[in-house]
Amino acid sequence: MTKTLFAAAAAASLLLAGAASAQTAPAPTPAPEHEHHAAHPTIDSTIEALIADPATKAVLDKHLPGLDKHPAYGQFKGMTLRQVAPYSQGNITDAKIAAIDTDLKALPAE
Incomplete structure (x- = not known):
């Protein structure tokens, strides 16, 4: 019985030590203000992501007008331009x- 009590006490002290160390962990530093805004999708983003952003959609419409109206759009929207x-x-x-x-890359940051 002494061994059981000792094991229980050891387990409890490990749990308490873990909880205490979790509480003393430093708080994460906030990101600089300019990082809070999501960047525009890039050439490596999916076509769907490029179409969803009005600024990048305008770029696609300039170079590939009607891409989002293509009959197979549903099949390739999850791919990048390089993949398609x-x-x-x-x-x-x-x-x-x-x-x-x-x-x-020339688009202004949001």
Whole structure:
């Protein structure tokens, strides 16, 4: 019985020590103000994410008008432009992707 009480006391002290150390952990430092705003999607984002952001949708509409109206949009919206390019029958070229990337990077931060 003494061993059982000792084991229970040891377990309780470990639990209390763990709880105490959890309480003394330093609070995370808040991110700088400019990091609170989400950045625009990038060329490596999904097409769906690019379409969902009005600023990036405007860039896509400039280079690939009507992309979100394409009959197969539901099938490729979860892919990136680079992933869709081989299936685009030459409509999404490396040059077009580079131009879209340049325009996306030129967007002002939100």
